[in-house]
Amino acid sequence: MASHQIPIHQLTSLLGEWRGPSSDYTSLAERVRLMVIDGRIKAGARLPSERVMAEHLGISRTTVNSALAELRASGYVRSRQGSGSVLDIPGRTGDLPIPQAGDMLDLSRATSAAVPGVHAAAERALRWLPARLTTDGYELSGLPALRETLADRYTASGVPTTPENIVVTSGSAGAISLIARTLLAPGDRVIVETPGYPHSNDAFRSAGARLLPTIVDGDLGWDADEFAGTVERALPTLAYVMPDFHNPTSRSMSDAVRTTIVDVASRHGTVIVSDETTAELDIDRSEATLPLAVYDTHGNTVISVGSASKTMWGGLRVGWVRASSTIIDRLVAARFSFDLGAAVMDQLITSELFDGFDEVIGYRQEIHRASRDALANALARHLPTAHLHPVEGGVAAWVRFDAPVSSALTVAARRRGLLIGAGPWFGLSGEFERNIRVPITATPDAIERAVAILADAMIETARPGREAGRSVL
Amino acid sequence: MASHQIPIHQLTSLLGEWRGPSSDYTSLAERVRLMVIDGRIKAGARLPSERVMAEHLGISRTTVNSALAELRASGYVRSRQGSGSVLDIPGRTGDLPIPQAGDMLDLSRATSAAVPGVHAAAERALRWLPARLTTDGYELSGLPALRETLADRYTASGVPTTPENIVVTSGSAGAISLIARTLLAPGDRVIVETPGYPHSNDAFRSAGARLLPTIVDGDLGWDADEFAGTVERALPTLAYVMPDFHNPTSRSMSDAVRTTIVDVASRHGTVIVSDETTAELDIDRSEATLPLAVYDTHGNTVISVGSASKTMWGGLRVGWVRASSTIIDRLVAARFSFDLGAAVMDQLITSELFDGFDEVIGYRQEIHRASRDALANALARHLPTAHLHPVEGGVAAWVRFDAPVSSALTVAARRRGLLIGAGPWFGLSGEFERNIRVPITATPDAIERAVAILADAMIETARPGREAGRSVL
Numbered sequence: 001m002a003s004h005q006i007p008i009h010q011l012t013s014l015l016g017e018w019r020g021p022s023s024d025y026t027s028l029a030e031r032v033r034l035m036v037i038d039g040r041i042k043a044g045a046r047l048p049s050e051r052v053m054a055e056h057l058g059i060s061r062t063t064v065n066s067a068l069a070e071l072r073a074s075g076y077v078r079s080r081q082g083s084g085s086v087l088d089i090p091g092r093t094g095d096l097p098i099p100q101a102g103d104m105l106d107l108s109r110a111t112s113a114a115v116p117g118v119h120a121a122a123e124r125a126l127r128w129l130p131a132r133l134t135t136d137g138y139e140l141s142g143l144p145a146l147r148e149t150l151a152d153r154y155t156a157s158g159v160p161t162t163p164e165n166i167v168v169t170s171g172s173a174g175a176i177s178l179i180a181r182t183l184l185a186p187g188d189r190v191i192v193e194t195p196g197y198p199h200s201n202d203a204f205r206s207a208g209a210r211l212l213p214t215i216v217d218g219d220l221g222w223d224a225d226e227f228a229g230t231v232e233r234a235l236p237t238l239a240y241v242m243p244d245f246h247n248p249t250s251r252s253m254s255d256a257v258r259t260t261i262v263d264v265a266s267r268h269g270t271v272i273v274s275d276e277t278t279a280e281l282d283i284d285r286s287e288a289t290l291p292l293a294v295y296d297t298h299g300n301t302v303i304s305v306g307s308a309s310k311t312m313w314g315g316l317r318v319g320w321v322r323a324s325s326t327i328i329d330r331l332v333a334a335r336f337s338f339d340l341g342a343a344v345m346d347q348l349i350t351s352e353l354f355d356g357f358d359e360v361i362g363y364r365q366e367i368h369r370a371s372r373d374a375l376a377n378a379l380a381r382h383l384p385t386a387h388l389h390p391v392e393g394g395v396a397a398w399v400r401f402d403a404p405v406s407s408a409l410t411v412a413a414r415r416r417g418l419l420i421g422a423g424p425w426f427g428l429s430g431e432f433e434r435n436i437r438v439p440i441t442a443t444p445d446a447i448e449r450a451v452a453i454l455a456d457a458m459i460e461t462a463r464p465g466r467e468a469g470r471s472v473l
Numbered sequence: 474m475a476s477h478q479i480p481i482h483q484l485t486s487l488l489g490e491w492r493g494p495s496s497d498y499t500s501l502a503e504r505v506r507l508m509v510i511d512g513r514i515k516a517g518a519r520l521p522s523e524r525v526m527a528e529h530l531g532i533s534r535t536t537v538n539s540a541l542a543e544l545r546a547s548g549y550v551r552s553r554q555g556s557g558s559v560l561d562i563p564g565r566t567g568d569l570p571i572p573q574a575g576d577m578l579d580l581s582r583a584t585s586a587a588v589p590g591v592h593a594a595a596e597r598a599l600r601w602l603p604a605r606l607t608t609d610g611y612e613l614s615g616l617p618a619l620r621e622t623l624a625d626r627y628t629a630s631g632v633p634t635t636p637e638n639i640v641v642t643s644g645s646a647g648a649i650s651l652i653a654r655t656l657l658a659p660g661d662r663v664i665v666e667t668p669g670y671p672h673s674n675d676a677f678r679s680a681g682a683r684l685l686p687t688i689v690d691g692d693l694g695w696d697a698d699e700f701a702g703t704v705e706r707a708l709p710t711l712a713y714v715m716p717d718f719h720n721p722t723s724r725s726m727s728d729a730v731r732t733t734i735v736d737v738a739s740r741h742g743t744v745i746v747s748d749e750t751t752a753e754l755d756i757d758r759s760e761a762t763l764p765l766a767v768y769d770t771h772g773n774t775v776i777s778v779g780s781a782s783k784t785m786w787g788g789l790r791v792g793w794v795r796a797s798s799t800i801i802d803r804l805v806a807a808r809f810s811f812d813l814g815a816a817v818m819d820q821l822i823t824s825e826l827f828d829g830f831d832e833v834i835g836y837r838q839e840i841h842r843a844s845r846d847a848l849a850n851a852l853a854r855h856l857p858t859a860h861l862h863p864v865e866g867g868v869a870a871w872v873r874f875d876a877p878v879s880s881a882l883t884v885a886a887r888r889r890g891l892l893i894g895a896g897p898w899f900g901l902s903g904e905f906e907r908n909i910r911v912p913i914t915a916t917p918d919a920i921e922r923a924v925a926i927l928a929d930a931m932i933e934t935a936r937p938g939r940e941a942g943r944s945v946l
Contacts, residue, residue, distance in 0.1 A: 129591075
C-alpha cells in the first residue's frame with residue numbers, strides 16, 4: 001500500500017496562518033517541519049502534489065518547490081519516483097536528536113495512573129461475573145445494574161433519569177464517535193469549542209461534518225451571544241461543549257451562559273453534546289453549577305456524556321450517554337455495526353467503584369490541587385511573564401506567553417526530554433501560538449521539572465535567527 | 474427531536490423486489506409490514522414523503538397513498554400532523570400478539586454463553602493488573618504481551634508476523650468499523666459477500682461506501698471469476714470476505730479461489746479484509762486450508778480480522794487486526810477519536826485464555842457438531858423438503874426452502890415464540906427469500922424446538938390467502 005496522502009483541506013487547516021517574518025518558502029518549510037516534529041503530521045505521510053498545494057495555499061509552484069527543496073535538504077522530506085513527497089524525521093543525522101519516548105517526561109496527555117481501589121473492585125466484581133457468563137455477553141445498552149446506578153446519580157444531580165435514558169459506551173471517546181456517526185450526515189454543521197478537545201473534533205470530521213468554532217476565552221469563558229448567533233445563522237445539527245472545567249482552559253459556564261445556549265439550541269433544533277467527563281473533578285470552584293441537562297426543560301436538546309476513565313482509570317473503557325430514550329434507542333441500534341457494547345468485566349468494576357466514589361474524587365482532588373499550586377509557583381519562579389489562567393478543577397491548565405512561541409517552544413522542549421501539547425493542537429487552524437496546555441494530572445514534581453525545561457527552552461526560542469532557517473511564527 | 478426518517482435509498486434497498494402476486498399497493502404495504510415486524514425497520518422511524526416514495530419506487534402517488542392507508546388501518550403506520558408517516562407495531566390490538574422477548578426462543582443471533590474457564594482466567598488475570606494500574610491504561614495498540622501471543626499464533630499458522638503487525642480492537646465489530654472509518658472515503662467501492670454479514674455491510678455504508686455484491690453459493694461457494702471481474706471493472710478500495718466457514722453459508726474458499734482473489738486484488742490495489750472470527754471453529758472440514766494472508770506475497774493486500782468473542786465469550790470485547798505495519802499505524806492513529814483502545818482487563822483475560830486455547834475450541838466443536846447433527850435430523854423429520862447446505866464449521870447453517878417464504882415464515886414463527894433470521898437479512902436488497910439461517914451455536918434441544926415451530930409455521934405460511942391482505946412474496 002502506498003503511504004497515506006494528507007488531504008489538502010486538512011493540510012491547509014493544520015498550517016493555519018503559516019506566513020512568518022521570513023520568506024514564504026522558508027516559513028512554509030518551517031511550519032511543516034514543526035508539525036512533523038511535534039506529531040501533528042505523521043512521518044510517512046505524503047504531501048499533496050505541488051500543483052494542488054500551490055493552488056490551495058495561494059502561492060506559486062516555485063515557492064512550493066523551494067519549500068520542498070529546503071525540507072528535502074534538512075531530511076524532513078524524501079521524494080520517491082512517482083510517489084510524491086513523503087514526510088520523514090531525520091532521526092539519525094544528529095541535526096535534531098530525538099530522545100526515545102521511554103526517556104521523555106510526557107505531559108502531552110492529561111491522564112494518570114489508576115486511583116487506589118481498582119484492584120479490590122475487580123476482585124469484588126468477579127463475584128458478579130458467573131451470572132453474566134451464562135449469557136452471550138453482548139450488552140448493547142450496558143449492564144442493567146450500572147445503568148440504574150448512573151440514572152440514580154443523574155437524578156440526584158437534578159436531572160430526572162431512568163435506565164432507558166442511558167447507554168454505556170466504550171469510554172467517552174466511544175460515546176462521542178458513536179454520537180457523531182449516528183446523528184450526523186455528511187455536510188452537517190457542528191459547533192465546537194476553540195480551544196477545544198482535538199480528538200472530538202476529529203470524530204465529527206470523520207462523520208463528514210463541517211466544524212464551526214465558538215470561542216472559550218481563558219479568562220472570560222464562553223461568549224453566549226456569539227454562540228447564539230452561530231446557531232441562528234448556521235442551524236448546526238450538533239454543538240459540542242465542555243461546560244464544567246473545559247479542556248484545556250478549565251473554565252466553567254455561568255448560569256446565564258447555560259440558560260442562553262440551551263434556549264437558542266432548543267429553539268433551532270440544535271442538539272448540544274455536553275461532555276462532562278471531568279465535571280466532577282472540582283478543586284475549589286467558586287460558583288456552584290447545575291448540569292447542563294437541568295436547563296433542558298423539554299428533554300430533547302441536551303445529550304450528556306460521562307466516563308469512568310478520567311476519574312477512576314483510563315484502562316476501564318467505560319463511558320456513557322444520557323439522553324432522551326429516542327436518541328438512546330438510535331445509538332443502541334447503531335452499535336451493531338460499531339462495537340457491540342462495552343466490556344462486561346469493566347462495567348462490573350465501574351459499578352463497584354461507584355460505591356465509594358467520593359473517595360475516588362477526593363483522591364484526584366488532592367493531587368490536582370497540589371499540581372496546580374506547584375505549577376503556579378514554578379511559573380512565578382522560572383517563567384514570570386507567563387500568564388496562568390485560573391484553574392478551579394478539571395485536568396488541565398492553560399498558560400499564555402507574551403509572544404507566539406508555542407510550536408517552537410514545544411520543539412525545543414522535546415529536545416530537552418519534555419513532551420507537551422502546543423497551543424495549536426487545541427485550535428482548528430493553527431491558532432493559539434501563544435498558549436500551552438499543562439495537565440494537572442501530572443505529579444507536582446513532574447510539573448516543576450517541566451516548567452524548568454520550558455524556561456530553558458524559552459531562552460533558545462526567544463533568540464530569533466539563532467538557528468539557520470528557523471523562524472519563530 | 475423528531476423521529477428518525479428512513480433515507481429513501483435505504484428504503485428502496487430494503488424493499489428489494491417488493492412486487493408480488495397481489496396489487497402493487499397491497500404488496501408494498503405487506504412488505505413494509507414484514508420489515509417492521511422482523512425488525513429490519515424499527516417502529517418509530519418515519520417513512521419518506523409520498524412524493525419521494527412514488528418517484529423512487531416508480532409508482533403513482535395514489536398507489537403509495539393506498540399502501541399507507543392499508544398500513545394505517547392495520548396499525549402499522551400512525552400519521553401525525555406535519556410529521557409524516559411514522560411506523561408502529563400494533564402490539565395491543567390483538568391483531569398480531571407479539572410474545573415478550575424474555576419468553577422467546579431466540580435463534581436470531583449466532584452467539585452463545587462463555588466457554589468454561591473464563592472466571593478462572595479472570596482470577597489469574599488479576600495478578601497482572603497491578604502493573605497496569607501504574608500506567609494511564611490507554612493502550613491504543615493493545616497490551617504488548619497479547620500482541621506478541623497473537624503474532625506468534627499467526628506465524629505458527631504460516632503468516633510471519635511481529636507485534637508491529639497487530640492492533641487489539643474492541644471486538645471484531647470494533648475492528649471492522651475502525652478499518653471502514655480509516656481506510657474508506659465517501660463514494661469508495663467495497664465488495665461484500667451476498668449472502669453476508671449485515672452489520673459489516675452497515676459499517677461500510679456508514680463510512681459512505683458503495684457496496685458491490687459478490688455471490689457465495691450455499692453449495693458451490695465463491696465465483697472467483699465474478700469476483701475478479703468486479704475488481705477489474707470497479708477498482709474497489711476494499712473487499713470484505715469470510716474465507717473460512719462463511720456466515721451464513723458455512724462455505725470455505727478453496728485454494729484456487731484464494732489464489733485468484735488475492736492475485737487480482739493485489740494487481741488492482743484492492744485491499745481484502747479477511748474476517749476470520751470463526752475460522753478456528755472447525756467441525757470436520759474435508760479440505761485443509763491456509764489463512765488468506767499466506768497468499769499475500771507482498772504483504773500489503775490482505776488485512777486479517779480476528780476475535781475472542783466467538784470462541785471464548787462475547788462479553789470479552791477483544792478483537793484484533795493483522796496487517797502491514799503501515800496500515801496498523803494508520804489504524805492506531807485513528808483510535809484517538811474512535812475508542813482510545815480496548816479494555817485492559819479483557820486483554821489480560823484473553824491472554825490467559827490463549828493458554829489452553831485448544832480446549833476452548835474443543836468445547837465449541839463438540840456443541841456445534843451436536844447442534845448441526847440435531848438440525849439435520851430435525852429437518853429430515855419435520856421439514857423434509859428443506860435443503861440443508863453442508864456445514865463443516867463456523868457458527869451458522871444455511872437452509873433453503875422450495876418457495877420464497879422466508880419473511881412470512883419468520884413472522885409466523887415469531888407469533889409462535891421463535892426469533893430467527895430471515896434470508897433477506899443477509900442480502901443487500903431483499904433477496905434470499907428462500908433461505909433462513911439457523912445458528913449452530915444454539916443447543917441441540919433449542920434447535921429441535923425451533924425446527925418444530927418452523928414446521929408448524931410453514932403450514933400457515935404455505936396456505937396462500939388464508940389471512941386477508943397477506944401475500945407470500
